[in-house]
Amino acid sequence: MAGHSHWAGIKHKKGRADKLRSNLFSKLSREITVAAKLGDKDPGMNSRLRSAIQSAKSANMPKDNIQRAIDKSELNSGSNYENIRYEGFGPHNTAVIVETLTDNKNRTASNLRAIFQKNGGNLGTSGSASHNFNQVGVIKIPKSEISDEKIFEIAAESGAKECISRENFHEIQCEKIVFIR
Numbered sequence: 620m621a622g623h624s625h626w627a628g629i630k631h632k633k634g635r636a637d638k639l640r641s642n643l644f645s646k647l648s649r650e651i652t653v654a655a656k657l658g659d660k661d662p663g664m665n666s667r668l669r670s671a672i673q674s675a676k677s678a679n680m681p682k683d684n685i686q687r688a689i690d691k692s693e694l695n696s697g698s699n700y701e702n703i704r705y706e707g708f709g710p711h712n713t714a715v716i717v718e719t720l721t722d723n724k725n726r727t728a729s730n731l732r733a734i735f736q737k738n739g740g741n742l743g744t745s746g747s748a749s750h751n752f753n754q755v756g757v758i759k760i761p762k763s764e765i766s767d768e769k770i771f772e773i774a775a776e777s778g779a780k781e782c783i784s785r786e787n788f789h790e791i792q793c794e795k796i797v798f799i800r
Contacts (some may be wrong), residue, residue, distance in 0.1 A: 641779065647675040648688040653700045653720060655692035705731050706748035709740040713747035753781065758791040 650671045658665035662672050668689075675685050703724060705717045715735075721727040733743045760770065762784070770789045774782035781792035 643678055644675075644680055644684060647671065647678060648684060650702065650720065651675060651685060651688035651710055652692045654690045656700075660689060660692070668734075676752060693767070703727065704745075704749075705742060706745060707731075707735050707740055707742040708748065709735070710738065713740075714751045716742070716748055754795045756793045756795045758793065760789045762788055 651668065654665060654668040654671045658667060660668075662669040672685055699719050700722050701724075703719050703721060705719065705728070707715050707717070717731060719731075721729055728742070730754050735742050765773075767784055767789075770784070770791070772784050774791050777793070779791045779793045781790075783790045783792075
């Protein structure tokens with residue numbers, strides 16, 4: 620039975636899985652680097668960095684890789700990643716906002732334009748779709764932490780837009796807050 624090696628099959632499956640994992644780790648590492656570059660290197664003081672590290676940990680990224688990405692933010696001042704927002708319309712005139720992190724605006728715009736056109740949409744100009752959306756802050760608190768009455772009282776006193784009790788948690792919708800250090 621030539622060509623039917625059990626180990627060769629395992630090698631190919633592992634190679635595909637490792638490639639996908641590598642791509643995911645690269646994206647997570649890039650997000651950690653940018654978050655650390657834009658704010659504090661301490662995850663306790665930088666919510667974006669804390670969120671990026673949580674995502675990396677949930678994807679089983681090793682601690683060494685996470686620390687290396689944070690350290691790279693201090694060393695690598697040559698490549699500047701920037702957040703860019705693109706707006707467009709998908710099939711059936713569905714408004715879409717795409718927030719990207721890129722080091723090459725032209726390449727990203729070209730890729731997004733191709734994706735939109737391939738799927739029956741088109742890339743719009745700045746402000747063409749954003750008027751259909753509201754940016755809000757969302758705070759989730761486990762129900763075990765606080766009672767329904769107390770959370771509604773706190774939300775009302777602090778000027779929250781919405782307070783919803785879900786099955787396992789309370790959700791408070793408020794103004795979006797950005798901390799810049």
